[in-house]
Amino acid sequence: MAKGKTNISVPGFLANGISCGIKKGDEKDLGLIYSTVPAKVAAVFTKNTFKAAPLLINEERVKKGMAQAIITNSGCANAATGREGHRDALIVSGALAKELNIKEELILLGSTGVIGKRLPAKKIEGGIGKLVKGLNEAGIEDAEKAMMTTDKYPKIAIRRGVVGAKDVTICGIAKGAGMIEPNMATLLTYVMTDAFIDAKALNTVFHQAINATFNSISVDGCMSTNDMAIILANGMAGNNPLEKVQARLQRFRDMLTDVLMELCQAVVQDGEGATKFITIAVNGAKSKSDARMAAYSIANSNLVKTAFFGEDPNWGRIIAALGASGINVEKEKISLSIGDLPIFSQNAPLNFDSGKLQAIFLQNRIEVKVDLGAGDKSYTVYTSDLSHDYVKINAEYST
């Protein structure tokens, strides 16, 4: 997803990714993002009851509104690890603060991998010297690689544009293949920007942009213990300050949304074993919540997902999944299209060309459009199919 290999950098940010021995071989498993000055921070965390230790620490730290570094390991989630897991995370954070010579409370932590295993804190500690020494302006790609688990390719998106009379850069990296579902979309997403922005405004636009992007995707309906999205804004662009309700704040939000949309679509496309990118657009709902429930009922149906994988134009499963959503709808008013082909309306199938439908199912990107005929609210969800490889990947993950 990187727009060319060159030029993935953000003024004032250094990064690096190394192997510290958590994973086998010399696969990168430890990444660092570092702003040369303390940055404004905003974050979104999973709503899972068993939030991983690093997230619990971050939740406290981001309350103060400032951060300077994010260190992330793959190969171990440090979730469901109790007090020991908490202590392990603090060992990492303490060692990094010392090495970077910054306040420990400016350090944020991320972990991804197997749940319930102790974090190899000593291995991480042992790697921190090398990690910090190697920090460089072009290190974002290495930091991204270090947090990949079952991802097939790295996910980096970058936008540059004039905001508040200066050139501003927004660069995001994301990790996540399985366990993709909103609240938040079971993955790690870090965004770096040099924009100069008010802390409150940053928090507002980041939540808005996440809701419009990562909270609208689903791969397997599972919400992880480790999902989070963090944005650091170090202000080095020196733009006119971005505050509430300004055209330039709007411009910044649009750029940010654009970055996050590219990343979240890349996450779906790289969904574990995914072979299709499926858009479920529900319109005509009485409420946004109805539209959302209907869209997710379709997106999370294993029967729908396997039909897409099998390129089997079994559209009735979409109707069945919609009917199982639990929302109150009048079935006579519902209509369904797949691609541009109207399939079902007034509670009966239409006379569509089944050859055309088959052709649509053979495509890699498929759009399912549902109109509930009940109002003007809508919701769109992006999802993937369910393939043999999803089962293969997930049956063999921890062993």
Add this chain to the structure above:
Amino acid sequence: MAKGKTNISVPGFLANGISCGIKKGDEKDLGLIYSTVPAKVAAVFTKNTFKAAPLLINEERVKKGMAQAIITNSGCANAATGREGHRDALIVSGALAKELNIKEELILLGSTGVIGKRLPAKKIEGGIGKLVKGLNEAGIEDAEKAMMTTDKYPKIAIRRGVVGAKDVTICGIAKGAGMIEPNMATLLTYVMTDAFIDAKALNTVFHQAINATFNSISVDGCMSTNDMAIILANGMAGNNPLEKVQARLQRFRDMLTDVLMELCQAVVQDGEGATKFITIAVNGAKSKSDARMAAYSIANSNLVKTAFFGEDPNWGRIIAALGASGINVEKEKISLSIGDLPIFSQNAPLNFDSGKLQAIFLQNRIEVKVDLGAGDKSYTVYTSDLSHDYVKINAEYST
């Protein structure tokens, strides 16, 4: 599941199953259950918005409390077929009423197969003569076979016992492999009994028994358009009448629950591609609804299901799924055991023997026990794993 091939019969009931040409080859695709006298009836239907045409007809007919025949085809669900589907179902019902020489309103209809395709009513009509001619006391197994779709083996359970001073028989048959989820458990279940029972009492105990059995299973979290359970009680046992709040009604309910439990466990065991039978028992909940949500959150997690299939003792996924259930719990009070092995308690993993856990994951029947530490309510869900074959079966279903 049949307890021996012989003796699967219920006094006063005849049955048959034939091939009428809906499916390829000479696979049975049309089944009939017939009581020689009108029987009391009770039924439970799917809550899917897009209930199939036969179910909409049945809903009206069972209101009168009496029925005499159930005709069922496989190979076509007659769901999402609009007014034409309704007319198709009535063609079948009319033809059967004529052939059996009974009132049409005593006939119930079942269909299973692909959603959204027109019912081949002419083919069914053409088979009805042969179907009725072949009715016989030992025909229940043939009727059951005629409604199988992706089922690997037939599901029949029978119990005989003294109820109200007479020998009473309860025999149930079930179809269902995919789309297994409560409300109701996406399948067809027909129960025949010669008990003499009050219509209201029959309705009450049938709902109770279904809730305790079929509404506690899940294969893939999908609720179909065609699920229903029907019981016919023709009274031919001549027992003392079963009415409200009697020991003998209780005895009848226990026998009925027993029959349904055997069937619903068989359905899970034969879940599409299933290799494991998994019991998720949640105890110590503040409310039954909490216990239920927690149990289903685990049972429906694709990550949990694939770990069981892979015999990968990745217990952290169970904790993650529990944490994603949305119920309000104190994580410090939650404990998890798998088999008899305590795994997690007081928000931390216990020092368990990982070899023992691996050995448990190798078993075919696995019990997951969660205690929420919040009250005395509980809920148990039966489910299966998610295998390559689930994907294979469902990717190639309609084509």
